[in-house]
Structure formats: structure tokens, C-alpha cells
Amino acid sequence: MTAQYAEAEGPLIPQPAMTREALRDAVRRLDLPSLAVFDKECHEAFDRAAETGAINPLRFFLIKWATHVAIHRWPARAAALHEAERVAGDPDADEKAFEASMETSSLILAEAQREIGL
Structure with a gap:
């Protein structure tokens, strides 16, 4: 974790296996509002895979x-x-704030991708 968002405790759940069911259960537990998007994108991915x-x-x-x-x-x-x-x-954010936000996003995504083995 970077200093900007150091965690006081461990993660809410262990990182699940990279399977549809394990990830669906994790999304349901961690971010319920995103579950409908998960399901929609799952069906779309399956359809594209079947078509191609x-x-x-x-x-x-x-x-x-x-x-x-x-x-x-x-x-x-x-x-x-x-x-x-x-x-x-935010269109009113100054360049320094914008750059800091991009750096934070990049660090978070890199950490998450390391956790999933990429």
C-alpha cells in the first residue's frame, strides 16, 4: 500500500480464484451495486466467445x-x-491535482494486478 491510503486492517476477504463464480460471489459481497454490470458483462463475454x-x-x-x-x-x-x-x-482540477490523481490510479491498478498475478 502507498502512504496515500495505507490500510489499518487486512482485506475484507481473501482474493478469490479467477473464476466466474468466485468473482461473482466476491462482487456480491464487496460491491453489490456492481453485480448487475458483472452479470451483463459476463453474458456479453460468453456470447462474444461463442460467436468468435x-x-x-x-x-x-x-x-x-x-x-x-x-x-x-x-x-x-x-x-x-x-x-x-x-x-x-473534474474539469476544474488543476494540473498538479490531475497528475496526482493519475499517479494514484496507476499505483492502485498496478497493486491490484500484482495481486491477481499479472
Whole structure:
């Protein structure tokens, strides 16, 4: 963890396996409002894989949602990312704040991706 959002406690749940069911259960437990998006994107990825005969849509889906879970299982990490996204999208944010928000986002995503083995 970086100093900007150091955690006082451990993660809310262990990082789940990178399977549809394990990730769905984790999203349900950590970020229930995102569950409908998870389900929609899961169906879309399955349909694209069936249409193309390629597994890449399924792999991209699993990586995206494993990263989402890796971020949201640490509440301070998720809050820091949401704040960085808010600042990055604020047209009134100055350049220094924008750059800091982009750096924070990059660090958080890199940490999450290391946790899922990328």
C-alpha cells in the first residue's frame, strides 16, 4: 500500500480464484451495486466467445473483474481510486491535482494486478 491510503486492517476477504463464480460471489459481497454490470458483462463475454470461437473475451472479463475485486477488498484502496477518478474527471482540477490523481490510479491498478498475478 502507498502512504496515500495505507490500510489499518487486512482485506475484507481473501482474493478469490479467477473464476466466474468466485468473482461473482466476491462482487456480491464487496460491491453489490456492481453485480448487475458483472452479470451483463459476463453474458456479453460468453456470447462474444461463442460467436468468435476465441477465449479472449472470457479472459478479459475475468481479469477486469479480478482487478475490481482486488481493489474493493481493501476499502481505503477503493476509496482512494474513486477519489482519484473524481479528481481526474473534474474539469476544474488543476494540473498538479490531475497528475496526482493519475499517479494514484496507476499505483492502485498496478497493486491490484500484482495481486491477481499479472
